[in-house]
Amino acid sequence: MQAAHGHRTLKEKQRQEREQLILKTAEEVFIANGYFDTSIDEIAARVGIGKGTVYLHFPSKEDLVVAILTRDMEVFLQAVDDAVSAPPSLTASEKLKSILHFMYSGFYSKRARLLSSIYHSPDLQRFFMQKKESMRELWGQLATRIRAILEEGKATGEFDKGIPTSVMLNAFFCLQSPRTYEALVVGEQMSPEELVTHLGEIYFKGIAAVK
Amino acid sequence: MQAAHGHRTLKEKQRQEREQLILKTAEEVFIANGYFDTSIDEIAARVGIGKGTVYLHFPSKEDLVVAILTRDMEVFLQAVDDAVSAPPSLTASEKLKSILHFMYSGFYSKRARLLSSIYHSPDLQRFFMQKKESMRELWGQLATRIRAILEEGKATGEFDKGIPTSVMLNAFFCLQSPRTYEALVVGEQMSPEELVTHLGEIYFKGIAAVK
Amino acid sequence: MQAAHGHRTLKEKQRQEREQLILKTAEEVFIANGYFDTSIDEIAARVGIGKGTVYLHFPSKEDLVVAILTRDMEVFLQAVDDAVSAPPSLTASEKLKSILHFMYSGFYSKRARLLSSIYHSPDLQRFFMQKKESMRELWGQLATRIRAILEEGKATGEFDKGIPTSVMLNAFFCLQSPRTYEALVVGEQMSPEELVTHLGEIYFKGIAAVK
Amino acid sequence: MQAAHGHRTLKEKQRQEREQLILKTAEEVFIANGYFDTSIDEIAARVGIGKGTVYLHFPSKEDLVVAILTRDMEVFLQAVDDAVSAPPSLTASEKLKSILHFMYSGFYSKRARLLSSIYHSPDLQRFFMQKKESMRELWGQLATRIRAILEEGKATGEFDKGIPTSVMLNAFFCLQSPRTYEALVVGEQMSPEELVTHLGEIYFKGIAAVK
């Protein structure tokens, strides 16, 4: 019994490990080549498995990307939740800064680039948002949380009440353009910390309440 | 001879008119469906010409998009040049504001969406920037001019010297995300004027020199 | 004008000729290898054209077969109509005999084998009848006509009123089994005329009214 | 030793039981979905065993079908043998009628449909008959026995000597078209007994010697 269970657990563990490996590799390839220029064949080859094995884990190319995006989004959502539920002594700015910081240091540089790619690419937006209910939902949750922080900042007098929250929200998401990351961190060797500091400076000064 | 010449001129004129029509139509279709979901067939059908005729003007689908982008970029560049060469009485902020205004009202809403799409889509960036020398050049010129205005603003004490110009530059380009346009102007019915006002408020307050 | 028209006519003629060639070749290959073991690639290769060209004429493999079957069925239906609308001096038996004769001599041996294949193969019945409305309709028309002749024969006292018409109908279709053709004409070198004579003998004696 | 032997016997018995279960289930699935639309996966799932286990019993999908067909054919052959070796007081017609009756009531409705499917489907004929020596042999034996009865009938003056035995034979097999069964028993709710009566009426009147 125990053995059988242990066996099943081992298999399941291996299965999940492989699934994670596929997700990881696929993400890299998608980021490197873009969605349309990436073939399942290439992903399989890079993982070192057969084409059919990918389909054993993900029923279609679309589903594979959705799985990657969902995973990324959930991690990001968790970071946002952590920020939101931080001790109330944290100001709205500090919460947003911590989100931004999380995005650029570690998470962004490694795994969220595809996420941002999709967000900023009208091509792929059309492709996924319109098809996958689940993705729209997650985006919605994300936006709701950030929006709440922005409203909170307005209420406490930190942020400028004259600027619509939806504009602030969009501007916040724009700070995380993969293009910016590419140009400054990859291209000009700026450290993510420095980048996030400066972007934050612009953004938070920009939305600050006028005294 | 004269007749022949006149004939050739007429033909040439017709040719150019048709080329413009192809560019205009193609731009619309590319914006509506995205690059990968647009077929040459569809463009030709919409223009009302044969598929082969498109190839008579543009050697490939790629080149067609590059031509569209180039045209858009040249128009944009001209607007930037107008701002730059404005009477020196205009401050750097005022110059950038006028560029932003040009972008969103009229130009952006009509023709620059593809341009911005490409700028913000890693998929297409890779596709075009890496392949087409000419496009990199134009981007370079554009960046150089905006950068000059930003430096000028720093010199006159308008802008914060502590923020690297390259960060300011990227943030400026981010203001023009097609996603923002889509979400706020198309989605929430905000007027382009209002949007540009609020975005400008954030950006210019954000990069303003600290007093 | 005339020229243009002539031109279009020529093109159209060539197009139709090619389409017929595809139909003819495809029919042969389908009969030789069966539906599932025939690939579009093979058909194209046999016609001596590219794979895509087949799709230019028929949007899918399924549609290609439906086109073949429809054509065959229409020809067969015409033969049945000719028999039905024959001078009333012809008895019901004579009409059915002429249909049987048409089926086996000429038409059947060349083009109706796929038709009969489908009719007698449960695999393909399921595949096509359930999907293609148009095919069910044609079968229905065919059955209706034969049924009418059978009823007529019963009315005139030629055929046995004790046997349900639907049984007679099914038995009639069974006379045309491709298996029978294969076994006797191809296998045992019996002439189609001889075969049809003997089958008719069995069938018409079998359904004859008892005296 | 004895124990080991008993063990082996038990195992063997279980093995055979499972094999029969696979055959039975596979037959059902093949009849329901057709040969090409049935996957080994589905059969295994329905039996409740792993895919690999099916391959432990049958080296290929093809062999599995051949095993089913062979079993069906052997049962059928036995029925024919019983008819052939019946007391000589039975006329040839009576023997054939009993075969027909056996076919339609009980055997046919339950298990012989795949057999008939194959017989009447050129697709599958090609597939199996040409490949599997064993199947051709069994068909041959079957045909030989029926043929013998037909010849006997001719000799005793029951059947028409003018009709070639091979035509009679084919017509006899045609009586058992799955299409007929489908259309009349399944479709029109005719009882198998009624159907076989009417078909027999046609056939035996049809091949009867002319008086």
Add this chain to the structure above:
DNA sequence: AATGAATGAGATTTCATTCAT
């Protein structure tokens, strides 16, 4: 012995591009 994860050949289908008319 039994399993089912892994495989990869092969099928259908799309569409940018070419070229004869």
Add this chain to the structure above:
DNA sequence: TATGAATGAAATCTCATTCAT
């Protein structure tokens, strides 16, 4: 010059079969 029929590379996805556990 303008056309669109023809092409075929390449992509996604299926499933019979193998084999390590």
